[in-house]
Amino acid sequence: MSLSGNYFAGVDVGSLAAKSVILKDGDIFATGLVPSGVNSVESGLNALNIALESAGLKQEELTYIVGTGYGRVSAPYANKAVTEITCHAKGANYLHPTVRTIIDMGGQDCKAIRIDQDGAVVDFAMNDKCAAGTGRFLEVMAGVFKVELKDLGAIALSATDTVPMSSTCTVFAESETISLVARGEKPENILNGIHHSIANRIAGLFSRVGIESDVFFSGGVAKNSGMKNAIEQALKVTIVKPEIDPQLIGALGAAVIARNFAKKEGLWA
Amino acid sequence: MSVKTLDVIRKRLEERPDELRRARENGLKVVGWVGYNVPEEIIHALGFIPVRIAVGGDDRLVEIGARYASSKTCVFIREIVGAFAENKDPYIQQTDILAFDATCLQNYRAAEVIEYFFKKDVVVLAVPRNFHLDEAKEYFAHEANEFTRLLEERAGAPLDSARLAESVALYNDIRKTLKSIYTFQASKNNVISWEEVYDLIQAGELLDKREYLSLLTQTLDELKERQHYPVIASDDGDSRIFLSGSLIPRGDRKLISIIKSVGGRIVGDDLWSGILPHLDLDIKEISPAGVALGYLNRTPHAALPYLDLESDRRLKKLQECLSQFKAQGVIYHTLRYCDPFTFKAKETKNVLAKSGIPLLEIHTEYAGSDYEAMKTRVEAFVEMIKIKSEIAEEQSVLVDA
Amino acid sequence: MGKQLFRYSEANKEKFLESDNITFNDGSTVSPEEIWHYLTEEAPVKYPSAFEVNLYQGNRGSRDETLPTSLKTRYLGLTFSARMEKAKDNGKSIAFIQGGQAVDPYTAADTIALRPGLVNQWNNGLEYGNDINKENLRRKKSKEKAFHDMSFEACQTGGYEHVQAGDLRIDVIAPYTVLRCSDISYGVEAHRHGPKKNVKLLNVDYPLRYQADKPWAIEYFAQNLRRLVNTLDEVTGRKTSEDDLLKAIKLHNTGRRLGTELAELWWSADVPPTNSDDRASMVSLGNLEVHGDVQASLSVLKEAKKFIAERVKNGVKGHAVADNPKRLFILGSCVGINGSRSEDAGAIVVGRDDQWSHCSSLVEEEGDPYYNLAKATLEYPYEQSIEKRAQWTIEQIKKSRADGVIFIHNWGCNTQAAISRPIVDIIKRETGIPTYIHERDLHGLRDEQEQNRVNAFVEML
């Protein structure tokens, strides 16, 4: 079955998950999300197929596809590749045109992005290459406490104290955490400390690019309520509520850019 | 594009280590220098063959260097120390004497460590941190004399003033020619790229100076023949990137190749491994102190602190270069543990932001592991610059939608 | 907060009350009664963190309560922040300096000189009622921002964040740019982009490479010292004479001599007369700068010598020191190891090169005081070539009868890190004493891994 309209897709292959968004003309039509495997081409296609399936579309019916995320370099299905920084900017702008600042916390990096009213990037900064302040870091911590990643935030929110974490290096923090547990500190207080230490890192990142309201929190970690809370405290801001899964923002932005490219290249009028 | 003389230079570089070996067999001595304010003319005029020891990009050597100089020394110095430990670099093998300066404390520590572990004959020129004060210049003049004395001892003869004048004249010609060539790379319809000029500059750190001058002159003639007069302006779709920050020595082409691979065009630099040391070198007096002060009075290296932001010449020079080369963005390269440049990254960014020039800091070392992460940042930066120039067009698309 | 706090036992009160008053720069004094009251009543409320029993942070459940100096240095430390605030209210000027330098010219120019550790101490003391966790969190938060303002690879931020935020009333930032510290001159420079424009900045330029053998280098440093004094005078509005400097030199020589004698006395004992931390806090009094008050330091130092002499004579062993502890000498960056935990592991720190190098450098009192001071300063053993520094260190190691040597280099402390291996090599070669190089992780944490390694080294000894 073929539907009328123009379809544009964005596919974002990150280190932990692959995401896709399909736009019909200007509206979100379908989305897909799968954990990333080692093969990033496959992961991207899987995510795209989920969205296609739920939309009842075939890949050929897509006018334009933009790939993003670290998997963008090997995305034969995409017409173009754009970095996730540009995509997050466009995605957040699409949802909330008043957004000027984006915090993106993904699996392996963390970004501070400043955008203008058109969703164009005016400045950005990223964490250095270590995993501190990323989804990966939290995943390791969830492992230490043997809890689900998604429950970490709620546990931290139940803390009565904040145990400071000296180390932001994942490897060191892991063993530091173990010794904190060994000396009798409560898990929720340690987790609270971890969230605060990451939030401070992020606040530091913003001291390089500045911050302006509205603030949007994207990426997989954005679903963590404890993290959101800690960041709001550290940055003294209120984070806007996302209408869609914040993990999809990169793919959404890629789809918006796909539409722009299609227009520029005369594939869609 | 291909400029023919560049091929000749590449070939001459291949032959150079052998040539040095033969020269040494004939009794000449090679002085390897490491640093930022080593007055090369003095070395040259004493009859030594100067070569610059500046290698980078090899993570394996960095690892080796860390065994001697710890893993907390800047990557560049770690690699140098590693290269001495391994002793396979053809230029390191051919050095008889090493000349260091203390512009950067880490460079100074390298002198000490190399002297200690590898029993090298090391001469050090101390450099004042308060370089701009009169008393510091006086002190530096003494240091330049001392540096010369130590080299004279090794040359077995005093420095001859007439020969120093000749060396200064030769080096002045080299600097002048380099500057002329440099403008060609930034021009519209350029026939020589920044990358080629960069290699050309670094070739001069190794080749015989007289021959180098004649090769430069040939290069310039070729360029003039093909392009007459270079106009510095954008070509369509350019995103004109200016490179700043920690040095990028021969062997390290990671960042440069990334910029190129994502469609950025480098149009200028103020790197201490690039054009900067050749700019504004004005030698007022033919004497060791005169030459050394000429060096010190250039745009100061980032390791020399300057306490007033408004009158900082380093930033002024950067801004001047940005407008001269019509750059749209700065990629500021900082090497792991290179304090002189990392401490200034944010400040430089803020200063440039006032004139609407974005700056991206790339903090890196020689391992290949951060290649993808660097690429994402550089690519996003280039996208940002391109979108900025295309913004009007973009907007119309959005408005229609 | 329900955290267990240490309390001084009344049993020792009487003996403590017999000890001397502390006399301060402004001529005021504080009596042992007042000190006792402060330590037992006021301070535990104001600074619970300092009394919290927390082995991991080096706060054990007991102290050397029969050593009055231990209580007095504690008192000076805890009142530090309040005393600096008071000094500022009274119009005194305060300078930020470097850790490895003497402060004679600052004393001469009637300026309090604070090194990075003291600047942090000042700031920490401004907030009351914090336990250790809260205090650490507060510190971490402001540091994180400062690291972004300066560099991630700065080993410390020298209180940049506090000075620039206006939390600390520092008038002038004027350290010696000694080679020991890779970051100091860049740290000073960073202030040029901060919002606080009225803080005066000066790098006192320390020459390198056989500097003490070069008359022109000494002359140059002497000119730097003159420039320093002029800068300090611009702040205070007074005119410091050569005679003022000579007086300051004499005063500081007294401190240095006493500090040296004290250290040698300590070393001469068969059993360590105090634990590591008490030893360090007494010996460091010799530089007279540690508590931001030259006279107060001097008065406690004089008394300390008396107490130590007594203990040495009677063969008293310091509190919490193991029998036949392994004696460690610590080298490298301006950071140490956790004293009490190392003692628990059967070790004791008998010396460090930092703070000691300049304490042991006396200044000639005849002739041009600037030149003399410059000469003595350029002779700091810590600042010499690898070979010379190593030889001096070996002497100290021998004098202190150390069994093991640990070279610590701090995160970001490039110029110490770079020569750790050569220095340690020479020591090992010439003394045969076991050595260990420790790299401290980011931002100075005192963590389990570090202690594990130190303990393993001690076990090996």
Ligand code: SF4
């Ligand atoms: S300037 Fe940077 S790269 Fe050069 S020696 Fe110093 S720290 Fe190393």
Ligand code: SF4
């Ligand atoms: S640890 Fe080293 S770099 Fe840091 S303040 Fe101390 S001496 Fe300076």
